[in-house]
Every structure is written in structure tokens, then in C-alpha cells.
Amino acid sequence: MKETSINTTKFKKTVFIVNPQSGKLGGKHGIISTVKRIWGDAARDFEVIATTRRGEGERLAESAVENGCDLVVAVGGDGTLNEIVRGVMGSDTCAGLVPSGSGNGFARQWDIPLNYEEACRGLLTPEVSPCDVGMADDHLFLVTFGCGLDTLISEWYARSKIRGICSYFYHGVRAFFSYHPEEHTVSAGGETLYKGKPLLLTVANAAGYGGGTVIAPSAKCDDGILDLCIVEPLSLKATLINLPKIFDGGIQNIPQYWHYPIREITIHRNRRGPIHVDGDPFDAEKEISVKVIPSAIKIALPAR
Numbered sequence: 001m002k003e004t005s006i007n008t009t010k011f012k013k014t015v016f017i018v019n020p021q022s023g024k025l026g027g028k029h030g031i032i033s034t035v036k037r038i039w040g041d042a043a044r045d046f047e048v049i050a051t052t053r054r055g056e057g058e059r060l061a062e063s064a065v066e067n068g069c070d071l072v073v074a075v076g077g078d079g080t081l082n083e084i085v086r087g088v089m090g091s092d093t094c095a096g097l098v099p100s101g102s103g104n105g106f107a108r109q110w111d112i113p114l115n116y117e118e119a120c121r122g123l124l125t126p127e128v129s130p131c132d133v134g135m136a137d138d139h140l141f142l143v144t145f146g147c148g149l150d151t152l153i154s155e156w157y158a159r160s161k162i163r164g165i166c167s168y169f170y171h172g173v174r175a176f177f178s179y180h181p182e183e184h185t186v187s188a189g190g191e192t193l194y195k196g197k198p199l200l201l202t203v204a205n206a207a208g209y210g211g212g213t214v215i216a217p218s219a220k221c222d223d224g225i226l227d228l229c230i231v232e233p234l235s236l237k238a239t240l241i242n243l244p245k246i247f248d249g250g251i252q253n254i255p256q257y258w259h260y261p262i263r264e265i266t267i268h269r270n271r272r273g274p275i276h277v278d279g280d281p282f283d284a285e286k287e288i289s290v291k292v293i294p295s296a297i298k299i300a301l302p303a304r
Contacts, residue, residue, distance in 0.1 A: 011071035019076030061087025077101015103210020122302020130295035141277035224294035
């Protein structure tokens with residue numbers, strides 16, 4: 001759901017940073033042509049740059065800030081937007097999004113049109129809203145952080161040559177039958193919130209991972225709070241029965257689901273291992289500090 005926004009004037013200088021590898025392959029040429037047509041017809045000062053490798057979006061966004069751009073738009077998915085936000089955070093430059101990823105969890109949270117022409121045209125007369133940012137150690141996240149089953153899915157998807165939501169679903173099924181939950185302890189303010197072997201351990205800034213999933217139904221990106229969501233292991237039968245609840249907003253009705261509003265927690269596990277932020281996998285230590293930075297960035301949203 002879109003949060004309360006503040007009207008703003010049009011931006012003076014904009015850079016679109018395109019990730020050619022996000023979402024379905026082969027569709028980015030049409031998006032680039034659309035951006036150039038819409039923003040060219042509007043006689044705006046803009047530039048379109050394509051990334052060539054993972055992580056390059058951050059450097060390109062930093063360069064755009066240094067060159068006086070007041071809007072940097074990610075053309076891609078949640079991972080692409082994550083890179084752009086890392087580059088603009090701490091400045092007065094706004095981040096924007098033309099969604100073309102596989103899950104588009106951030107776009108769904110803010111009601112950004114998934115039709116890239118509508119999203120692109122809407123940024124000509126945008127609104128600006130403050131947005132919280134989550135931090136898992138030194139890894140930023142806008143949508144979700146996880147260190148459970150979702151991390152294994154992210155690892156396999158990152159290595160896959162096939163993109164799109166169907167690929168995510170395929171790797172999700174594979175991961176469910178391969179994942180072995182390990183013990184985690186979650187504490188806040190010196191008190192233990194949870195100790196066990198979760199199937200999912202997710203900290204959410206937005207309601208879902210993307211693709212229509214909902215892990216934290218009450219999550220908002222501008223309330224200064226993160227949502228700790230835990231799902232304990234389910235049998236195959238229970239998984240099939242409860243699977244629709246992950247898509248219809250009823251996940252809180254699964255008996256094995258636990259939810260805590262948090263601002264800062266520490267996660268301890270028995271060994272170092274993988275995590276993911278916004279779907280991108282990383283290695284992390286045994287102990288992970290997770291916290292929220294309220295109103296850390298400004299997001300430009302397409303006008304309704």
C-alpha cells in the first residue's frame with residue numbers, strides 16, 4: 001500500500017540506471033527506448049546508463065550524485081534499487097524505480113505500476129516520500145533480509161541463467177526439499193525473543209518478498225519499524241494447506257508463524273553462513289546485527 005507522500009516539483013537532472021540482467025531477459029531494449037521517448041518528448045535533462053556487472057549500480061549512482069543529479073532511477077528489480085540507494089543514501093538526491101525485476105516487492109509495496117511505460121511517465125510529475133532502510137551488519141535492505149530457506153532460494157536463483165518468477169518458484173520447491181533448518185537465537189535489548197530452528201527467519205521493511213507473496217502484512221516503509229517474521233518447519237501436507245496464505249495476506253493464521261515489531265535485534269547462529277538482502281545472497285558471520293534507519297532516503301513515486 002502506498003504511504004503518505006509529499007508533492008514535489010519536477011526534477012532538473014535525472015539518470016536512469018538499467019540492469020539488463022534483472023527480470024526476464026530480452027526486455028530491457030524496449031524499456032530503454034520507452035524512457036528515451038517519454039523523457040525526450042518532455043524535453044527533460046536525463047541520461048540512461050546500463051550496468052555491466054553486479055554492484056556497479058552503486059558506483060554509477062554515486063557518480064550521478066557527484067554530477068548534481070537530483071533523481072537517480074533504478075530500472076530493474078529490488079536488487080537493482082538496493083544498489084542505487086546505496087549510492088544516493090546520505091545525499092539530497094532522490095531514488096526512483098521503473099520496476100522490471102522478477103518479484104518487484106518494493107514496487108508492489110508502494111503501488112508503483114508494474115507497467116514500465118506507466119511507471120516511467122509517472123516520474124515526470126512525481127511525489128516524494130521518506131523511506132526507512134534496514135541494515136543487516138553493513139548490508140542495506142529496502143524489502144527483506146533473511147537467513148533461512150529464502151537465502152537458499154536466493155543463492156540458487158542468483159546462479160540460474162533462467163530469470164523470472166517461474167524460476168523463483170522452481171528454486172523455491174527445490175530448496176524446500178533440500179533445506180535443513182539450523183538453530184538461531186534472536187535477542188533485543190538483552191532479552192531473547194526467539195530460539196529455535198526456523199524454516200524462515202525474515203526481517204521485513206516491506207510486506208512481501210515480491211511476486212505477490214506477503215510475509216509481513218502490516219509492514220510499512222515509513223513507520224520507523226521493521227517486522228521480524230519467523231515460520232517454523234512445516235510438514236509437506238501443512239505446507240500445501242497453508243501455501244495460499246502466503247499470497248492472500250493470511251500468513252499470520254499459520255500456527256507456526258511468529259511476528260515481532262522491532263527496531264534493532266541481534267541474530268546468533270552456530271556458524272557463519274549465507275544471508276540475503278533484497279534477494280541478493282552474501283556470506284555473513286555467526287552474529288548479525290539488524291536495525292532500522294528511519295527516513296534514511298527519499299523515494300520518488302509516480303504520480304497517480
